[in-house]
Amino acid sequence: MALLDVVDLVVEFPTRRGVLRALDGVSLAIEPGEVLGVVGESGAGKSLTGAAIIGLLEPPGRVAGGQILLNGERIDTKTQEQMRPLRGKQIGAIFQDPLTTLNPLYSIGRQLVETMQTHMKLSDRDARARAIKWLEEVGIPAAAQRIDAYPHQFSGGMRQRVVIALALCAEPKLVIADEPTTALDVSIQAQIITLLKRITREHGTSVMLITHDMGVIAETADRVAVMYAGRVAEIGPVAEVVKHPAHPYTEGLMGSIPSLTHRVDRLRQIDGSMPRLTAIPTGCAFNPRCDKVFDRCRRHRPGLVPSGKTQAACWLYATEAANG
Amino acid sequence: MAEDIVLLADQVSRYFDVSRPWLQRTLAREPKQVLRAVDGVSFRVARGSTLSLVGESGCGKSTVARLAVGLYTPSGGEIRFEGEAISAARAQPDLRRRMNMIFQDPYASLNPRWRVRDIVAEPIRAFKLLSSTADINARVGALLTQVGLAAADGEKFPHEFSGGQRQRISIARALSSEPEFLVCDEPTSALDVSVQAQILNLMKDLQQRLGLTYLFISHNLSVVRHMSDRLGVMYLGRIVEIGPAAEIFANPRHPYTKLLLDAIPDLDMVGRSRTPVGGEVPSPINPPPGCPFHPRCPLANARCKTEKPQVLHLGTVEIACHAAEEGRTTA
Numbered sequence: 001m002a003l004l005d006v007v008d009l010v011v012e013f014p015t016r017r018g019v020l021r022a023l024d025g026v027s028l029a030i031e032p033g034e035v036l037g038v039v040g041e042s043g044a045g046k047s048l049t050g051a052a053i054i055g056l057l058e059p060p061g062r063v064a065g066g067q068i069l070l071n072g073e074r075i076d077t078k079t080q081e082q083m084r085p086l087r088g089k090q091i092g093a094i095f096q097d098p099l100t101t102l103n104p105l106y107s108i109g110r111q112l113v114e115t116m117q118t119h120m121k122l123s124d125r126d127a128r129a130r131a132i133k134w135l136e137e138v139g140i141p142a143a144a145q146r147i148d149a150y151p152h153q154f155s156g157g158m159r160q161r162v163v164i165a166l167a168l169c170a171e172p173k174l175v176i177a178d179e180p181t182t183a184l185d186v187s188i189q190a191q192i193i194t195l196l197k198r199i200t201r202e203h204g205t206s207v208m209l210i211t212h213d214m215g216v217i218a219e220t221a222d223r224v225a226v227m228y229a230g231r232v233a234e235i236g237p238v239a240e241v242v243k244h245p246a247h248p249y250t251e252g253l254m255g256s257i258p259s260l261t262h263r264v265d266r267l268r269q270i271d272g273s274m275p276r277l278t279a280i281p282t283g284c285a286f287n288p289r290c291d292k293v294f295d296r297c298r299r300h301r302p303g304l305v306p307s308g309k310t311q312a313a314c315w316l317y318a319t320e321a322a323n324g
Numbered sequence: 325m326a327e328d329i330v331l332l333a334d335q336v337s338r339y340f341d342v343s344r345p346w347l348q349r350t351l352a353r354e355p356k357q358v359l360r361a362v363d364g365v366s367f368r369v370a371r372g373s374t375l376s377l378v379g380e381s382g383c384g385k386s387t388v389a390r391l392a393v394g395l396y397t398p399s400g401g402e403i404r405f406e407g408e409a410i411s412a413a414r415a416q417p418d419l420r421r422r423m424n425m426i427f428q429d430p431y432a433s434l435n436p437r438w439r440v441r442d443i444v445a446e447p448i449r450a451f452k453l454l455s456s457t458a459d460i461n462a463r464v465g466a467l468l469t470q471v472g473l474a475a476a477d478g479e480k481f482p483h484e485f486s487g488g489q490r491q492r493i494s495i496a497r498a499l500s501s502e503p504e505f506l507v508c509d510e511p512t513s514a515l516d517v518s519v520q521a522q523i524l525n526l527m528k529d530l531q532q533r534l535g536l537t538y539l540f541i542s543h544n545l546s547v548v549r550h551m552s553d554r555l556g557v558m559y560l561g562r563i564v565e566i567g568p569a570a571e572i573f574a575n576p577r578h579p580y581t582k583l584l585l586d587a588i589p590d591l592d593m594v595g596r597s598r599t600p601v602g603g604e605v606p607s608p609i610n611p612p613p614g615c616p617f618h619p620r621c622p623l624a625n626a627r628c629k630t631e632k633p634q635v636l637h638l639g640t641v642e643i644a645c646h647a648a649e650e651g652r653t654t655a
């Protein structure tokens with residue numbers, strides 16, 4: 001059984017000018033110990049998917065359809081009260097800006113100790129010893145001396161290491177990491193990604209790694225979901241999605257990324273831009289930009305169907321029987 | 325044949341005084357604090373070519389960009405544009421017209437209260453390139469079409485456009501004074517990759533069509549690889565390696581260049597694992613003595629900790645590293 005199963009998730013924002021549907025039937029699953037990458041352009045719905053899973057959608061945003069199952073149990077119907085004990089213990093979170101997670105008024109040691117004691121029976125002394133162990137594990141030099149330091153005394157990279165320790169210290173089964181390295185320099189990015197990869201592998205933690213950097217995904221994820229306009233366009237093993245993308249959008253996206261190893265004169269380019277939520281085309285949301293568009297794409301919306309080793313939401317791969 | 329050099333930087337430095345206010349400083353008996361944002365940088369950009377500068381945040385790229393168009397005056401050394409000292413060049417409208425800059429943030433760099441038409445026309449009016457409104461409108465329409473927008477978009481305001489479209493407006497404005505030299509400071513860093521591809525393709529097309537010369541600033545090595553003829557790698561206000569881009573990508577010699585290249589995640593790296601170099605960029609206020617990279621360098625030895633490496637020519641590249649000079653491959 002999958003650790004996390006998201007089925008046809010719909011997230012809506014009621015506004016004065018009507019209801020905005022930001023996620024429109026997102027389905028994805030994460031197996032125990034697996035790293036699932038989630039990529040897409042800004043506004044595609046990556047962060048909302050993560051926020052819906054941890055139950056941190058900002059009101060008036062709400063889950064308006066579908067299901068989120070953790071270990072087979074529905075969590076999308078839980079109240080904030082019921083979700084709180086799950087956060088940290090079952091699902092950890094790492095965000096782009098470490099300062100949104102860290103409390104500037106408390107020492108990092110106190111934050112680690114409190115997080116662990118909320119979820120586990122630990123004496124003060126044991127909790128402190130564990131906190132030092134976690135800081136060592138995430139590569140904070142002289143952890144025993146620096147445990148009483150405050151967040152502002154650390155650099156951005158060091159803070160993100162502390163956030164990783166905080167997200168993992170209650171040993172959750174799943175970590176949602178939303179753009180965890182986007183604010184960092186490349187050499188620090190590499191350090192943090194390597195750390196996240198190693199530490200979650202050692203603890204058998206599943207990871208949902210949200211980023212717009214396909215290179216990070218290629219290097220880190222087992223499988224990847226490509227999002228477009230609030231939907232999953234394609235999902236499958238990372239090597240397949242990168243090397244043999246099935247969905248025309250994925251294909252365009254991969255071609256638009258300049259490569260370090262081979263130089264081309266012109267990058268492949270997808271003309272136009274992702275539609276706004278108020279103007280999602282009917283049928284396939286990608287159809288106005290797709291060079292393979294045909295009649296049915298403009299009228300009916302494609303669901304995810306198998307295409308080689310991946311699944312793509314594209315009429316090119318649907319059999320007549322499947323789409324009626 | 326001598327190279328046709330558009331921009332030349334000779335040992336250029338730019339320091340900033342980052343001391344606390346005088347009274348506080350005196351009370352606390354602190355010395356003045358000077359930040360060497362750019363510290364003795366030399367390069368040249370040949371006509372019709374692209375020189376890129378890469379490096380991590382704070383290494384001085386934007387400061388070089390601003391020096392190159394004369395927005396900062398050098399604290400030391402010299403910048404020459406078309407053979408003239410940059411300050412003298414800026415004093416001459418005809419030379420000033422021939423250089424322009426594109427910024428990273430397409431949101432902040434466009435005046436939100438102006439119509440796109442007026443934003444793009446501003447340099448045309450400032451340099452009095454055209455006088456009749458009809459001529460100006462026709463030229464603005466042509467510029468907008470050239471960057472892939474429609475002439476009718478001139479009537480709109482910046483907020484009506486997406487990030488990529490706004491960057492196209494910035495480019496149209498930068499081109500409106502018919503410049504030959506453009507400094508582009510992270511022109512695609514705020515954009516999604518698919519939009520980045522559109523802008524990079526546009527910039528290359530324009531370069532070919534109009535014979536433009538680019539100083540291209542980026543922290544993204546894959547983008548730089550795609551765009552550059554020559555490449556300079558910066559660390560803590562200095563250029564540590566500079567030369568033909570193809571040569572540096574094929575055969576990086578400076579340990580920092582190697583680190584950077586190794587740190588870039590790439591699509592071809594599915595499943596690859598690696599051991600990133602540790603440590604972080606030190607503060608430019610108190611840079612380490614000797615080679616500023618030595619605290620992170622796997623090849624650092626006693627000489628590196630005390631003696632600042634000078635730039636030396638190795639084939640077609642220039643590089644500042646003792647190990648490279650000595651042909652040393654271990655610490």
Ligand SMILES: Nc1ncnc2c1ncn2[C@@H]1O[C@H](COP(=O)(O)OP(=O)(O)OP(=O)(O)O)[C@@H](O)[C@H]1O
Nearest residue numbers: 340359361380381382383384385386387388543608
């Ligand atoms: N006006 C200023 N006053 C004081 N310090 C400055 C000023 N401008 C830049 N600096 C400092 O000079 C150094 C180089 O800054 P610069 O903006 O050139 O870096 P950069 O390479 O463009 O970085 P990024 O990749 O973050 O844009 C930094 O340490 C910065 O804090």
Ligand SMILES: Nc1ncnc2c1ncn2[C@@H]1O[C@H](COP(=O)(O)OP(=O)(O)O)[C@@H](O)[C@H]1O
Nearest residue numbers: 013022041042043044045046047048049058277
């Ligand atoms: N609080 C909100 N109110 C209205 N729309 C929102 C809100 N938060 C996000 N959205 C919209 O939902 C879509 C997906 O957002 P998000 O998940 O943040 O995208 P991503 O993380 O992929 O960049 C976007 O169109 C965004 O504008």
Ligand code: SF4
Nearest residue numbers: 284287290297314315
């Ligand atoms: S469904 Fe049609 S429009 Fe959509 S991606 Fe497939 S071919 Fe293109």
Ligand code: SF4
Nearest residue numbers: 615621628645646647
């Ligand atoms: S001079 Fe020494 S410390 Fe600096 S890069 Fe070369 S080997 Fe490393």
Ligand SMILES: [Mg+2]
Nearest residue numbers: 046047048179
């Ligand atoms: Mg996001």
Ligand SMILES: [Mg+2]
Nearest residue numbers: 385386387509
């Ligand atoms: Mg900058």
